[in-house]
Amino acid sequence: MLSEASARAEARDKSLSRKELGEKAGQLTEQLVGSNYDANKALHNAEIPDSDDPDRLERAKNATQFVNGSGKNPFAGMSREQLSVIAYDESGDFTVNEKKSAWLESYRQERVWRQQVVAQGSAEYSATGKLTDFYTSVLDHYKGLPAIEQSLYPSDYETKLQDWIDQDYNYKTSTAEGNTDTKSLMDKVLNPESDTFTGQGTFGTQS
Known part of the structure; x- marks a missing residue:
């Protein structure tokens, strides 16, 4: 069946x-x-x-x-x-x-994954000032989702993540006093309804 x-x-x-x-x-x-x-x-x-x-x-x-x-x-x-x-x-x-x-x-599996990837992203930022590995993990996860779940994300989701990966940005050295709110930033990346994206998405509204 x-x-x-x-x-x-x-x-x-x-x-x-x-x-x-x-x-x-x-x-x-x-x-x-x-x-x-x-x-x-x-x-x-x-x-x-x-x-x-x-x-x-x-x-x-x-x-x-x-x-x-x-x-x-x-x-x-x-x-x-x-x-x-x-x-x-x-x-x-x-x-x-x-x-x-x-x-x-x-939904339960998605929640577990999000908690893990945010924890890894926080550790990456603390150690390097970057979130490149975090963005890579999010992109890999997105690519592995079924098509109907990918469709709930903005059309530019994959492109934006790849751009951020390519930039390999250091938030600590490039931001005044290194005070980037990384938790807020990561939450926005995981919630495509945020103003971080220009497209329309509905996934993550319950994150």
Whole structure:
């Protein structure tokens, strides 16, 4: 079932422009974690897969338990690519609570990565006065994201990061008294809705 969903995701990504893909991602996310989900919560909790497969039924049951605050996420530990395939699937093969569980696991992984990369960036700045390795890590992470998640970032995100990497800027020697607020700067880089970018992005609003 996952391979079929992957094929559908690939076809969707190829058929839509970056802007269209970003809009679709926003709409589907609203259905999973926005007011739309809350308004239909009872319906989602009652949803059962159209299947006789006991593993399939158990996974859906576990997903509903998880989103209601008990048990373990049945998709814990899956890759970002796999989680994206499930969370944004529109075929009906996955229940809404399964898709929500996949989205939440992806969000959890993103939070963990962000905490790690900010800690590494802070250490880099303390040691060298630079954030070049931080920008490189962020760019590598962005390039590894599924296309539908990349579409939530500004169109110039990759270009700007590469420019900053190429500049290899030393904030301590180039800034008066070396008082750059690196934590604030890194948070802005990780939140593409900030004024650091000229494009439009919606990812990171909950960072």
